[in-house]
Structure formats: structure tokens, C-alpha cells
Amino acid sequence: MIRSANPFATEPRYELITRVLRSNIERGTLPEGLVLLEGPISIAMKTSRVPVQAALRHLLAEGLIHRFEGRGYLVGPAGKAITPLRRDLQEFQLNIPGEVDDALRTRGTWRHVYEQVEEQVASCQIFGEFRIVETELSEYLGVSRTVARDVLARLQERGLIRKSASSHWIAGPLTARTVREKFEMRRIMEPAALRLAAPHIRYAEVEHVLEMMDSGSILTSESLSESLLDLCIAQAPNATLVEMIRSNRLLLSSVSRALTSLGLPNDDETNDQYRTIFDLISRHPIDSAVEYLRDHIEILSRRNLARLKIVAVVQETGAFAPYLIPQ
């Protein structure tokens, strides 16, 4: 077995990022008062936002940065009434030690950039139609064109982008019709799958979810929806059907996450309905759960259409990632 010579190669990404930010703050490269935002840092570090969030939490705990009234964090300790300094991170020539940079880069398969791109592509669609330029994407992400192509293939699989007649990658526009049709598909397929799945449902785990809900655990509607799919619906002994159900949901879940990231309120109004479904599944003949699920998806459809209207309030700032070209 050959061990990597790079001591940072096995260190979690958030630790690498914490290390880089800490040293740049300590040596003054990042001045006091500078507003630190997840997005630009994740771009500079060529990672998704998740490890950046973790790194910022660590720095906060160390007292090197602090929260303020705006979005993000300010460099420097709290309580000194520092004036926020809003500047582009790229101006500051972040010092990233070669070994750390290597360690970050070796993780640079499409998986590490995908999440960020998906969010940008999903959220731009509410503003209209965009073309994605592959070379710009690879440049923006600092990855090879092969990786950029992998990312695009994955986006296409999720139904977030398509090829135009002239072979351009096109995203959006996201319309009420798309959302309505996706939910119509859910309403046709998922109750049918649930019926088929009845003898195979993982009942013990369903009970466990019910117990968690009873004990007051905070479960999001997204996680409840995932449980319903994984433990019940996807247990149907028809792999083709289950695959169709999963891929039909991909666009909806990407869009939902994108809308939340644009500042829309979360919709957890339907949590009680999940309880009822799990309850019906575990204690009653499957017919009642199937009927209830049909109604539940109808309600979800209406809620999602209502949610799609309210995004009209989100103002277009004109700041789309450079690889997204408004059509």
C-alpha cells in the first residue's frame, strides 16, 4: 500500500479550510471587519458550502470571527463595533499552502462541486431561461472539462438542464406547468407503488419514525418525505417503477432546496400528514394509506404551486454565476 506523502491528504475538508482561513486572519491577509460569506469561500477553496459552514463555525468558536446583523461573519473578535467591510474575497490574495491546495484539489471530482452547481442552476430557473457554457463552467469551478461534463450529465439526469436543438445546454424556465406535471406523475406512480410494496415495507423502521415524531424530535418535511420513500414506497418489488419515482422527484427536491436558499419560508405544514400516513401504513390495511397518499400528494402539489408564485417577489440581482447566460 502506498501512503500519500501529503500530510493533509486525509484531513477532513472543513479542517483544511479552517486552517487556511485561520492563518490568513492571523497574518492579517484577511483584515478586521471583512465580511466572510460561504459562497465566495467555497469558490476559492473549490469545495461545496458544507465544509465551509463547518469551518466558519470553528472559527466562530475560536473567537476569530463573529456574527453581525447582516449575512455572513465579520473577521475579528465580537464587541469592538467593527464596521463591516464588504469586498470581493478574490482581492485579498488568500495564502493557501501548496500542500493544502493539493489536498483540496485531489478531492476535485465532480462530486465536490456538484452541490454548489446544482443550487445555482436550480435557483436561476425561476428568473427565466439560461444557457450553460461548458468551458465557462470548468473555468469557474477550476476543474477540468471532463469534470464539468460529469457535472452537466448529472444535472441532465436530474431534469435540471436539457440540450437545445443547436446542442446548447439549457436550464429553465421553471414553470407552474412543470411542477404540476411532476406532481401528477407522483400521484399516478407513488400510490400504485405503495400498494405493491405492502408486504415488503420495513414496518419496524416505520414504527421507529412514529416514535421519533411522538417523542417530539424535530423532523423536517423533507426528511419525512425521504423516509416515506425509502422505507415504504421504494420497497415495491418493481425496480423500474421505483427508479421512475426517484428520478421524477429529483427536479422537485432540487427546486425546493433552491427556493429555500433564495429566502423562501420553509413549508412544514404537512408534517401531520406524514404522521397520518405512517400511522395508516403501520396499523391499517394498505388501501387506506394508498388513498390518503393520493390526497396528500394533491395537497403537496397545491402547496408547491403556491410556493412557486411567491418567488416572483425575489428580485433578480443580475448576479448569476458567470457560466449562466440569460437567454
Next chain:
Amino acid sequence: MVPQGQTLASPPRLHSRRLRVRGTSITLLRQVREQAQADLGITVDYELLDFPTCQRRAATEPQGYDVYEQCFHNLDIVWFWGALQPIDINRITEWDNISDLAKQGGISKYAWRGHGDAPVRKLYVQPGGFLGPKPSRYISMLPTVHNMDSFGYDPRVFGFAENVTPSWAWLLDKRAKGRIALVDEPAIGFFDAALAAEAAGELDFADIGNMTIEEINALMALLEDRRRQGYFCGAWRDGDAAAQLVRDGAVAVQSMWSPVYCQLGPQAGTFLEAAPLEGYRAWHGGASLSRHLAGADLDMAYEYLNWWLSGYAGSVMARQGYYIATPERSRAHMTPQEWAYWYDGAAAAQDLTGPAGDWVVRAGAVRAGGSYRDRASRIAIWNTVMDEYNYAARAWERFILRVQSGRAVDEGAA
């Protein structure tokens, strides 16, 4: 204790109770505010915004106001942001007197409801937090002021009313080329344009109140084509701007709001209110409660809501050409001549004044479209937030930007 015969210097008249109202120029009138303060013993702070800004800030910053005065159609935005709380009709003293137009959807059982978002379709809170027409104890917005809008036109271009019947098609009419303006609000001006496109025989919508993407694209393409030919001279968001266009002689036909007819000065005789062949584009306003209200503040907001329907405010609305959901209560605050002109469609028996006491209607004038009943029976469509609103609103916004920048108008095009 103050000895008899002596008084303490009276403090300035400041009320400890303050109510913050966010709304538009429709209802945020000085006269309404002053009377509400006097009647209720509270201080009312107004925040007056244009429609789109008002809607956006009401949705995303509910902490900034106590009462939100806007139109039913934008509940689809503000309600679903979770910015408002339900109103308990048991606390609304005038509930039983509110007209059927708001509560049933039409002024009579047989009246055509109109396409789009009739207020009743957004009135009642339904299970699951939806809004719908099925009566329940809780409502989303207290119905107050409303009107049936049309457009204004220059009879020297289109002919005088005795000979012609105004049609929405005039908003795309070649005779007015270069002198057409629209109200810039995607749930309002968009439908003025849609009515015009249908009336002109250019387009046909399966459901004008809930268009498909293709229909929206077709409408925007038509508007863009006319824009390139130089049909449009502007777009506006408030009545003052609309009045200015008329006073400048810039428009031969444009979207209009009722109070604007009273601001035309010497041009008043050459810019007339249309009673369109196809019917009106109606809207219904109201007042909603911010999510954060509780306790004494909530009680104060209910007092204010109840005050709105108790008569005086409705009389102020009438003097700018708007109707109120409890007309009989307002009648007591109007002269018989005012009532006859504004509600009954009779000729003005004398000069009538507007909310600020300035002259509005000359003796002998008759309101276009006739009485309240006649006008309310001819609603073609309501201001509406369609399913594809986000798509339509953004397409509209881009169109308006091009109108305003006058970009790429084909000079000399036919």
C-alpha cells in the same frame, strides 16, 4: 390631585397607542388617517408604497407593519409567505353587512363572476392554510374598497361617446400609435394588455385568468412587436405619473385609475373614462393583520379594521371614485347628491368635491358605465396572480424596461 379650578398644562396630543399601516395610494389618504386617529384615539403611521414594492416588503418584512392594506389578488404572494394572520369574523362588527360582491363573488346570484381571482376565491382560510371560497370563521383580508377599472381615451382620436363604444382593443389601436401607456403591475397592466389583445382579435386565451406559458409568450411577443413599431410611450406605477402623461398630451389612450380623472386639469374634457364593450377589469382591496400582532396591539388593529367599515372611510373612498364593501354605512356620511352621482349613476346635481375638498366633478356630469350595480355586473376579469405568475411577471418586467428605455424602436416602421 389637581386643586379645583386649576388645570395642568395639557401635554401635546400624542397617543400612546400607535398603529403602523403599510399600503398603497388607494387607501392611505390623509383624510382617512386623521379621522381614524380622532375616532379611535390612536396614532396611525402610514407607509405608502407602489404596488410591487408594497407587496414584496409586506411578504418579506411583516415585522415592519401591523395592518397591511392592499388587494386580494396579492394574497397569493403575501399570505403564502406566512406574513399574515387570519382575521376572526366574529370580531368584525360589520361582517353581516359586507356586500355579496366580496362574500359571494358577484353582486347577485346571477351576476357573472368574472375571470381570475374574484376576491371570494381568496377570502376564506381553508384547512391546510389554503385560501378559498368555502365560508369559514377565518378570513385572510377584510374586504373594503374596490372598483371596476377600465382605460381612458382621447375622444378626438377615437370619437365621442355617443357614436362609439370604447373597446379594450384601443390599447393596441393604430390610431393611437406612439401615444399608448400601460400601468406597470404584472397582475394589473398585464391584463389590460391581454384584454386588448383578445378584443383586437389578435389572440384568444382559453382562460384569460390563468394563461399557459404559450399564451403568455404569445401576448409578450405581440406587445414586443407593437413596442418595436413604437406604439407605447410609457408605463407608470402611480396615479400622479398617469395624470402627468395626460396633462402633457403624451397619451391618446392608457390604463387609468378612477382618482386620476380628477387630476387632469384643463385636459379633463379631452380624456374620458371608458365603459368598455368587453366589461371591466375589477379589483378588490382590503386590510390584513400582520403575523406578529398579539394582545393589545391585535385588539387595536381590530378596532381599526372595524372602523374602516363603519362609514366614514367609505365616503372618502367614494369621493375618489371607489366603492366600499359596506355602502349603506357610508351613505350616512355622504350628501344625497354625492350618493346619487357615485353610486346611482345619476347626473351630478351640483359640483362635487374630492377627498381633499377640491373640485372633482362638474354639475351635470354622469359617471361612465352608470350605477354601481351596472358596473359591478360587467366584470370581465379581476386583477389576478395566475399559476404562471412568476414567469409572466418577469417577462412583463423585461417588457416594461424596454418600453421605458425606448430601446430598439424601429424608427419609421409601419
